[in-house]
Amino acid sequence: MLYRLLILLFAALRVSALWPLPQSISTGSTYLQLSTTFDITLSGIYSPPADLTDAISRTKQYLFNDKLQRLVVGRGANNADVITSAASLKKLTLVFQGIEVSSISEEAVAELESRVESYTLKIPADGSDAIVTANSTLGLFRGLTTFSQLWYDWEDTIYTPEAPVDIIDAPAYPYRGLMLDTARNFFPVLDLKRTLDAMSWVKMSTFHWHVTDSQSFPLEVAEFPDLSAKGAYSSSMTYTTSDIEDIVAHAASRGIDVLVEFDTPGHTGIIAEAYPDHVACAGATPWQNYANELPAGQLRIASSDTVNFTASLVSAISSMFPSKYFSTGGDEINFNCYDDDNVTQADLAAKGVTITQALNSFTESTHGALHVAGKTPVVWEEMVLDYNITTLGNDTIVMVWVSSDDAAAVAEKGYKFVHAASDYFYLDCGAGEMLGNTVDETSWCDPFKTWQKAYSFDPTANLTEEQGLLVLGGQHLLWTEQSSPSNLDPIVWPRAAASAEVFWSGSGRNVSEALPRLHDVRFRFNQRGVGAIALQPFWCAIRPGLCVA
Amino acid sequence: MLYRLLILLFAALRVSALWPLPQSISTGSTYLQLSTTFDITLSGIYSPPADLTDAISRTKQYLFNDKLQRLVVGRGANNADVITSAASLKKLTLVFQGIEVSSISEEAVAELESRVESYTLKIPADGSDAIVTANSTLGLFRGLTTFSQLWYDWEDTIYTPEAPVDIIDAPAYPYRGLMLDTARNFFPVLDLKRTLDAMSWVKMSTFHWHVTDSQSFPLEVAEFPDLSAKGAYSSSMTYTTSDIEDIVAHAASRGIDVLVEFDTPGHTGIIAEAYPDHVACAGATPWQNYANELPAGQLRIASSDTVNFTASLVSAISSMFPSKYFSTGGDEINFNCYDDDNVTQADLAAKGVTITQALNSFTESTHGALHVAGKTPVVWEEMVLDYNITTLGNDTIVMVWVSSDDAAAVAEKGYKFVHAASDYFYLDCGAGEMLGNTVDETSWCDPFKTWQKAYSFDPTANLTEEQGLLVLGGQHLLWTEQSSPSNLDPIVWPRAAASAEVFWSGSGRNVSEALPRLHDVRFRFNQRGVGAIALQPFWCAIRPGLCVA
Incomplete structure (x- = not known):
């Protein structure tokens, strides 16, 4: 049946769950696990502000507690072998490249045009360390947020289907x-x-x-x-x-x-x-x-x-x-x-x-x-x-x-x-x-x-x-x-x-492209205790691209 | 200011919180407390069905746990004296007047036109026993439901402001x-x-x-x-x-x-x-x-x-x-x-x-x-x-x-x-x-x-x-x-x-009359763990009749 073909087609397209979409992103198609010993470390900050270390703790909790399965038919079952045999990522390093360290809280309440929210994120496909760089703790925090959206769960293995990941990002408006x-x-x-x-x-x-x-x-x-x-x-x-x-x-x-x-x-x-x-x-x-x-x-x-x-x-x-x-x-x-x-x-x-x-x-x-x-x-x-x-x-x-x-x-x-x-x-x-x-x-x-x-x-x-x-x-x-x-x-x-x-x-993207990612937002929010609602029947949510006029 | 006068006017009108409204209801203006030893007993049934005794237990829980304050400015504070000095109701008796006893569950799934949901409810103003009568356990259950909607809380005193209550009720449609x-x-x-x-x-x-x-x-x-x-x-x-x-x-x-x-x-x-x-x-x-x-x-x-x-x-x-x-x-x-x-x-x-x-x-x-x-x-x-x-x-x-x-x-x-x-x-x-x-x-x-x-x-x-x-x-x-x-x-x-x-x-009632009672439904549902939403600003909810075009 034709819809089965369409499903296969869309399942083959990787759907990055990032929201909002970074300014620049390239992803691969290699599966990568999050190691059970995965940790997040800081570099370039000797006395990190408490809100940054708190943000790191929260991110680790999200990573291991989200337990969000991919929104595809089978929820990941079709890729179980490649998921469980994938290389493991053991470390994410946040690299502070700014001049002076302020807390996220200080930076968040600075003048709108003076805030630095830009960051880069690199995740190699082979399990070597991932890196977020930024010139501000607010930028590191935005990078952490992006990082936490990349991962799915399959029977307690946390993985991404799209390593390597290379992101350069900054907001269009403050x-x-x-x-x-x-x-x-x-x-x-x-x-x-x-x-x-x-x-x-x-x-x-x-x-x-x-x-x-x-x-x-x-x-x-x-x-x-x-x-x-x-x-x-x-x-x-x-x-x-x-x-x-x-x-x-x-x-x-x-x-x-x-x-x-x-x-x-x-x-x-x-x-x-x-x-x-x-x-x-x-x-x-x-x-x-x-x-x-x-x-x-x-x-x-x-x-x-x-x-x-x-x-x-x-x-x-x-x-x-x-x-x-x-x-x-x-x-x-x-x-x-x-x-x-x-x-x-x-x-x-x-x-x-x-x-x-x-x-x-x-x-x-x-x-x-x-x-x-x-x-x-x-x-x-x-x-x-x-x-x-x-x-x-x-x-x-x-x-x-x-x-x-x-x-x-x-x-x-x-x-x-x-x-x-x-x-x-x-x-x-x-x-x-x-x-x-x-x-x-x-x-x-x-x-x-x-x-x-x-x-x-x-x-x-x-x-x-x-x-x-x-x-x-x-x-x-x-x-x-x-x-x-x-x-x-x-x-x-x-x-x-x-x-x-x-x-x-920035504007100008189309809703069809956005919808599968927004489904991901909704279900990830649900996993984190926020009652976001269904946008479509679940049948549609796990068949990206089918439920269109 | 005129709106203060209107508030006083509406506060003086007793707003019965019953929903749906009984076919026949007369209420007084005497305050009546629910005794801390209040109990519900059965008469006319020697071996009560389990679902009826369960319904009685649930009703008692609602009566003491709803903790719903009246939807008026002050939430009852203006009547604290009369509330706390009111006569106490110690007992509600459910009087079964039918021929043969069936369970609520059996009666609920009978043919639509054969169901008997009618009941009467009398609550004297002086604290003497209240009585629900019905020819069916389903009718007794409907009466219990009505009874549970009559009560408010003021600092842990459960009371009604409108005794005596006399209700004869039956549904317009099954x-x-x-x-x-x-x-x-x-x-x-x-x-x-x-x-x-x-x-x-x-x-x-x-x-x-x-x-x-x-x-x-x-x-x-x-x-x-x-x-x-x-x-x-x-x-x-x-x-x-x-x-x-x-x-x-x-x-x-x-x-x-x-x-x-x-x-x-x-x-x-x-x-x-x-x-x-x-x-x-x-x-x-x-x-x-x-x-x-x-x-x-x-x-x-x-x-x-x-x-x-x-x-x-x-x-x-x-x-x-x-x-x-x-x-x-x-x-x-x-x-x-x-x-x-x-x-x-x-x-x-x-x-x-x-x-x-x-x-x-x-x-x-x-x-x-x-x-x-x-x-x-x-x-x-x-x-x-x-x-x-x-x-x-x-x-x-x-x-x-x-x-x-x-x-x-x-x-x-x-x-x-x-x-x-x-x-x-x-x-x-x-x-x-x-x-x-x-x-x-x-x-x-x-x-x-x-x-x-x-x-x-x-x-x-x-x-x-x-x-x-x-x-x-x-x-x-x-x-x-x-x-x-x-x-x-x-x-x-x-x-x-x-x-x-x-x-x-039955139809033909107007929405202005219904609204204060529907506010009560919403807040009572909230107290019982159902997330019914606000119909109006809370300012309006506690000032019945003001928020109209």
Whole structure:
């Protein structure tokens, strides 16, 4: 039968399971075992940072515990003889070739353009030592991650079918992220750490943490304890300052910078629980007049007290995160809220300014606080496209979210930006609206964004060559109106790996080539305890290339 | 602020967490504790069946382990005094008022129309004994299920805020189901058992098990061992005969009949692995010419050998399940497959029959085997609407799946039927197509079917009163091309509870009234280890009635 021929054909093609695909890779067709005495050693570093030695330990655990069988019919049985008689690799050496040794954690939170993530990986076919080289510990870590994806299990023999391997690799863009909203619904620290682990496996570099919103303020800020005491869903649904340290350290040691977002001046209704004087139209109804989502509530940007409060709060939160970046949000400001707020109107009148001028001053103050702290502000696209903010620094980084079409307009204004467009990267789209009294089956950003859709994204579409240099990278995003820990893994993985590859490897690859590797990602994630979902029937997963239109 | 007033207003309204809603319920506003010595006793049964005493034990565990706080602001704190000073309920008595005692398991697999699920429940407000009455152990079990949904936790005091409770209840329809496809992707026994548990919590009565399909044959059939030996994805992805016994017993003891489906003559490509002579166009390409989904393959309905093989196989499988019902499938037959199959064409010529006549004979034989075994055949709608099958028995039950609009045509032909329509009840819709090489964002049955959509279903729409009597009930369905154990709970729950209520309580209720109760379902499921997802931000869940358009 023809399909049997096709299966044989595809089985003959070796399918490297690497994700994201390295910039340059050549592989052979020799089987190579991992020796039971296999070890990873360091060269060129005399006093290795603890996070590097930890990463080595984790890698060894993955290598021997993944137990991932090849996704082919027979799962490796057809090659049992050659697997078990293959030469053995006894050692991988990580060769540090940089000038000065920093920890992965330090390097992960450096300025985006200054990070060195490049590495090389060579695995000879004859069992002689494998080598990863890099000029940074972050680069060595990326190399370790690649190394760990090359191996399969057949009856407790760990092997690769494609030695020798020769890789030269570096990311196309420094920002490869995932955004998670922990305000609509709360996610325990363990869920965040598991997500960070998974992100690191596909070499993501940034966890964009939309930590607060109008629904809850789960972030404990030592200087402003009432914010979470009165604004978190409960004391158990709070990120304490030690939780934050834990999460930040977990992320950084895995090459991930935590970009925290304190969304202002909109999306702040919950602050009224602790500081009612700082919030206009808190809980006002009908909410549709005052916000895109209930409960309404925005910081009183015309109030000097509120501006000072917000700047102090921005300072306090930013001091909890080592990142050079901090998002002050700035999306979906509802000006009707301010029109109807007597306090704001009185403040505007007293100062003799318009609401736009007030927003400019507010932004200048909050971003000023960030600059004092040595941080670069990040904002949602409306701040540069819609609100006529003239006080933004040239260093401001913009998140394009409303539509990918808006990237060109942001570039036109000369800002560096991150692709986070709803039409490609919103993981929550396509599950109906969250409102309780409608039978509406479509969400505002329908349809569901498939991994293929994200994978087809072109980061420099409609940009000049010069504008293309403004692209820092991109990310998937999960807004959590209808998500909770129960569906975190399945709604994110393996879909979010699509953007991880686009922004590491560059765009322009086709989904048919990517699919078998993405199946591998999914099953390897499952083996490591992350609930990534099936992309196809298992019949298809073990017959690469057959299940196509 | 207005929203605070609304919160107070809704907090004052007691929100009963019962799901499905009983036919008749009256509740008071007196708080009542569950005594720490609370017990459940039986009356009228001298030698209680083991599954009833097990159900009582499980109920007690749920009562004390659910630890579900009320979904209101404060989670019960505002009523702490009245909770802790409330009268205590020490005993629930289950009063059997029937003639003869059978086990729940026996009653759960009886003929649909003969099952007695009705019960009454009375809980006095003063702490005197609560009583469930029923004429059947299945009815007592349904009453226990209702009882277990009434209680909340506040700092280890288990209480209800709405005593006295007086309920008279019985289902609107006997068939309230969930269909799961275990052929596209495999689900371990533990996943099925957890799903059966969850189904029982919302009083579902039928697990429609689409156990095999063209992709895999995970069902071990003792008489035909090669089917699973060669057709299961692996030996560990097989339901052994003892697994089947385990699953059937688990289901029946929870009031659930297992309706197994051996889909024929289409959707059988995998049978070619063990019995190539019985399958036409196995794996033929391009698959689109031969099947709605790959791999192609259909039983050779014109071959006497294949007809006899299929009838024997139907007998063998049906003998593994105590149900009075058995589905032979019958959807999506591709006649081009038979046109292009030389063997089938030769068989047709030798017998001098058309393919339709052959399909009639095939159906007569397989259904004949069922009738001999005392079973009622169940088929997909094409068998009565599209294929001109004149050999179907009048007892045949039809599953309406292509469109809810087809129910009237099935009723017109006089068959009893089950609502299983893709436009209301398909849980998999709206996540893109499964094919690997397309960037298509929409699935054939887009959009996603929200719980509200299913809840708005009217089982007797477009039917005469007489035709309405042909409705046996309905079900949600999960086809698993893009599902696996990782997303089983979140893709099914709490959505599938919507049909459970429509077909128990009857239709016509509005989603706003249902939503707070469905939040309760979700959180109670979570407490019991089932990963039901968030329907709304937690802010909304604890403020019933606010998050509406």
